[in-house]
Amino acid sequence: MQIIILARFFGYFDDKYKKGTGIVFSKGSNGNGLSGVAEVLSFASTGNAIPVLHEIRHALVELLGNGTASTIDLGAIPFAAGDERFLDDVLGKGEVTATLNVMGTSHVQETAVAGVWRVDHFNEAGETQSRFIEVTFMPEILKTQTEDAADGLEKLSARLKEEDAS
Amino acid sequence: MVDKPMLPELLKANGISRRGFLKYCASLTSLMALSPAMMPRIAHALENAPRPSVIWLSFQECTGCTEAITRSHAPTLEDLIFNAVSLDYHHTLQAASGHAAEAAREAAMKEHWGKYVLVVDGSIPVDNPGYSCIAGISNLDMLKETAEGAAAIVAVGTCAAYGGIPHADPNPTGAVSVGDIIKDKPIINVPGCPPIPVVMTGVLAHFLTFGIPELDELGRPKAFFGETIHDRCYRRPFYDKGLFAEGFDDEGAREGWCLYKLGCKGPTTRSVCATTKWNGGTSFPIQAGHPCLGCTEPDFWDNGGFYKPLSVPAGDYRKLGLAAVAAGAVAGVAGGALARSGKARAAAAHEKVDAHDLEKKS
Ligand code: SF4
Numbered sequence: 176m177q178i179i180i181l182a183r184f185f186g187y188f189d190d191k192y193k194k195g196t197g198i199v200f201s202k203g204s205n206g207n208g209l210s211g212v213a214e215v216l217s218f219a220s221t222g223n224a225i226p227v228l229h230e231i232r233h234a235l236v237e238l239l240g241n242g243t244a245s246t247i248d249l250g251a252i253p254f255a256a257g258d259e260r261f262l263d264d265v266l267g268k269g270e271v272t273a274t275l276n277v278m279g280t281s282h283v284q285e286t287a288v289a290g291v292w293r294v295d296h297f298n299e300a301g302e303t304q305s306r307f308i309e310v311t312f313m314p315e316i317l318k319t320q321t322e323d324a325a326d327g328l329e330k331l332s333a334r335l336k337e338e339d340a341s
Numbered sequence: 342m343v344d345k346p347m348l349p350e351l352l353k354a355n356g357i358s359r360r361g362f363l364k365y366c367a368s369l370t371s372l373m374a375l376s377p378a379m380m381p382r383i384a385h386a387l388e389n390a391p392r393p394s395v396i397w398l399s400f401q402e403c404t405g406c407t408e409a410i411t412r413s414h415a416p417t418l419e420d421l422i423f424n425a426v427s428l429d430y431h432h433t434l435q436a437a438s439g440h441a442a443e444a445a446r447e448a449a450m451k452e453h454w455g456k457y458v459l460v461v462d463g464s465i466p467v468d469n470p471g472y473s474c475i476a477g478i479s480n481l482d483m484l485k486e487t488a489e490g491a492a493a494i495v496a497v498g499t500c501a502a503y504g505g506i507p508h509a510d511p512n513p514t515g516a517v518s519v520g521d522i523i524k525d526k527p528i529i530n531v532p533g534c535p536p537i538p539v540v541m542t543g544v545l546a547h548f549l550t551f552g553i554p555e556l557d558e559l560g561r562p563k564a565f566f567g568e569t570i571h572d573r574c575y576r577r578p579f580y581d582k583g584l585f586a587e588g589f590d591d592e593g594a595r596e597g598w599c600l601y602k603l604g605c606k607g608p609t610t611r612s613v614c615a616t617t618k619w620n621g622g623t624s625f626p627i628q629a630g631h632p633c634l635g636c637t638e639p640d641f642w643d644n645g646g647f648y649k650p651l652s653v654p655a656g657d658y659r660k661l662g663l664a665a666v667a668a669g670a671v672a673g674v675a676g677g678a679l680a681r682s683g684k685a686r687a688a689a690a691h692e693k694v695d696a697h698d699l700e701k702k703s
Pocket residue numbers: 570571572574575576577578580598599600601605606607608627633
């Protein structure tokens with residue numbers, strides 16, 4: 176069955192984003208009932224991925240022009256699964272991937288568009304806390320913070336003192 | 342307040358690094374629906390703001406609101422924010438009871454007079470204040486007394502914000518909201534039955550960092566109540582195409598079509614259920630196949646029936662509710678009088694319904 180889902184599903188976006196393109200896809204013959212619905216929805220699009228990609232492009236111009244880094248909160252934009260898919264497809268995977276173990280995990284990944292990073296924070300239960308696109312040379316969260324380095328110095332010094340004493 | 346540890350110290354004591362604090366601030370910014378550019382300001386405010394003293398009063402309520410906020414199964418953002426305030430009095434959670442508990446409340450009030458945050462869940466009976474008392478003090482007296490020294494009041498849950506279920510037809514106790522009684526303090530309404538935990542903590546976090554958030558005409562923070570369920574509902578594509586489930590077990594229901602005809606109040610209900618969801622982002626009622634009841638709106642319980650589509654005339658309950666809110670804002674004591682006249686009218690028109698009738702009517 177051919178199902179056509181208009182990217183402009185959400186009528187209220189029409190005036191804001193005239194550019195929404197249609198997505199056409201085929202649903203597999205096994206796509207029935209609930210799994211079928213899930214499959215249909217995984218392609219559903221609000222048409223918001225394209226404007227976000229333009230915003231990212233603009234941020235990259237700013238970064239190269241005057242060194243201004245910027246952050247886009249993906250949680251603040253109505254995104255359907257299809258938008259997420261489209262964003263990932265266009266940005267791709269880059270050279271750097273890092274996993275942070277801090278209050279749960281955080282995934283930091285440079286996309287194939289260098290200078291554009293995905294930063295996803297999860298809590299201890301693995302639930303998503305927040306999702307960002309950072310357009311920067313180096314995401315702040317990857318750098319060692321001064322306070323943590325000071326802590327580190329304290330710990331190392333204490334350890335060496337113990338060694339001296341023994 | 343000065344002797345209490347600040348949030349960063351609290352995090353450090355829990356073995357959380359500065360990097361962890363930054364992650365926390367980033368998620369908090371997103372949670373409060375603020376621009377990511379505000380993150381450094383939030384970090385700065387959290388580092389320097391003293392932890393406010395909080396007094397939490399529970400009146401005519403089911404404890405669902407307290408349950409919702411304290412039942413996180415893993416240490417989450419909510420826990421951390423909740424722990425960042427110093428809860429000086431919460432008679433459901435504290436060990437002390439009766440007169441000892443009241444002494445603790447009075448001591449906290451005295452120490453932080455003019456500076457503490459008062460959180461209220463539950464409505465206040467005004468027909469006979471004796472309907473609901475704590476240690477012999479009526480809810481009405483306790484609210485008035487405690488509100489006097491508060492910097493701000495947070496009305497948590499639909500009962501405290503708009504009267505909620507105790508206020509529902511025929512309102513046997515003459516229940517009114519906090520805003521019907523207190524007129525001279527800033528009141529932040531956080532409705533929901535119960536409110537989503539992150540919304541409650543987000544409001545507290547906003548208060549910690551920036552003070553009172555921007556409110557809508559019903560006293561709700563715009564960041565969390567700016568959009569309707571319908572604006573963000575994943576079934577919206579079906580609504581827009583005119584594909585509706587007509588029963589709970591028909592083809593449309595199985596295909597996940599829009600629940601509008603089954604009484605969904607999503608189009609007139611402002612809340613973040615559709616995006617934030619419930620139980621750690623697992624699901625929300627519409628995703629489970631049930632229409633939204635509209636629990637963040639005044640008089641949702643009497644809004645013409647949960648299973649009647651919105652286009653069906655819903656009687657005058659809703660109008661009365663809004664009028665009460667509007668009138669209450671102008672004339673101080675009108676709230677109680679309105680609640681009483683509403684009650685008389687409702688009692689006269691009182692019909693008994695059971696689940697079977699509900700089915701028939703919808
Ligand atoms: S299920 Fe309710 S909120 Fe969702 S689209 Fe239908 S009417 Fe709107």
